Amino acid sequence: MRIDVVSIFPEYLAPLELSLIGKARQDGLLELNVHDLRTFTTDKHRTVDDTPYGGGAGMVMKPEPWAQALESVAAAREGSKPVLIVPSPAGEKFNQALAYELAEEEQLVFACGRYEGIDERVIDWAQEHFTVRPVSLGDYVLNGGEVAVLAMVEAIGRLLPGVVGNPESLVEESHSDGLLEYPVYTKPSAWREHDVPPILLSGNHGKIAQWRRHEQFRRTAERRPDLMEGFDAGVLSRADRTAL
Numbered sequence: 001m002r003i004d005v006v007s008i009f010p011e012y013l014a015p016l017e018l019s020l021i022g023k024a025r026q027d028g029l030l031e032l033n034v035h036d037l038r039t040f041t042t043d044k045h046r047t048v049d050d051t052p053y054g055g056g057a058g059m060v061m062k063p064e065p066w067a068q069a070l071e072s073v074a075a076a077r078e079g080s081k082p083v084l085i086v087p088s089p090a091g092e093k094f095n096q097a098l099a100y101e102l103a104e105e106e107q108l109v110f111a112c113g114r115y116e117g118i119d120e121r122v123i124d125w126a127q128e129h130f131t132v133r134p135v136s137l138g139d140y141v142l143n144g145g146e147v148a149v150l151a152m153v154e155a156i157g158r159l160l161p162g163v164v165g166n167p168e169s170l171v172e173e174s175h176s177d178g179l180l181e182y183p184v185y186t187k188p189s190a191w192r193e194h195d196v197p198p199i200l201l202s203g204n205h206g207k208i209a210q211w212r213r214h215e216q217f218r219r220t221a222e223r224r225p226d227l228m229e230g231f232d233a234g235v236l237s238r239a240d241r242t243a244l
């Protein structure tokens with residue numbers, strides 16, 4: 001996969017050189033390029049923003065530097081358009097299902113807004129060249145798109161083949177099947193008067209699987225009842241019914 005990120009703060013994306021994503025880049029599993037929007041300006045002050053039409057507080061990002069930047073990063077491909085993700089509190093909410101969907105793409109381009117956001121005409125114009133998806137990290141407002149991109153690239157990147165050493169760990173994670181993950185423990189089995197649940201020390205793999213499934217349902221119902229509402233009871237296995 002190729003990822004291009006356009007930002008006025010390219011240094012903000014430096015953490016993507018670290019850990020699993022950094023290693024995936026080194027190993028050639030992921031090509032990731034960060035571009036400075038200001039290099040696509042033409043005035044001596046490298047201006048990327050201006051006052052909003054209609055008045056109001058704050059500044060708006062000018063359209064032309066964005067068009068120049070996006071044209072330069074869109075990889076020419078026959079037939080299909082790259083996906084342009086525009087982080088925005090007014091976008092569809094990012095979740096694990098969207099991460100899986102985006103992990104299938106050949107190229108993702110991220111446009112990091114700042115100030116009051118990007119001139120809306122960029123979004124309209126970009127539809128000709130990209131599949132445009134405004135995406136929100138959650139119902140709150142950040143100062144810029146960079147933090148949202150860090151989160152999305154990490155969530156998407158770890159789903160690419162070979163990035164996470166043991167692919168099994170992706171299967172059992174929270175949100176992979178609509179439920180939260182069960183609690184996990186390591187040694188020592190007794191710690192500060194808190195013991196590991198005895199079933200996990202029993203060696204009975206069937207019982208352990210059943211306990212974990214039960215904990216997934218219990219935890220999800222307690223912490224995220226909204227997920228339980230969306231859970232399709234029709235797909236519950238016999239083991240799930242026992243766990244419930």
Ligand code: SAM
Nearest residue numbers: 087088089113117136137141142143144145148
């Ligand atoms: N005026 C905008 C609004 O109310 O929708 C908020 C602009 S915000 C200060 C600046 C930039 O931060 C946005 O253009 C977007 O790129 C990013 N941003 C802010 N909150 C976000 C969120 N919840 N998810 C994704 N990106 C966000």
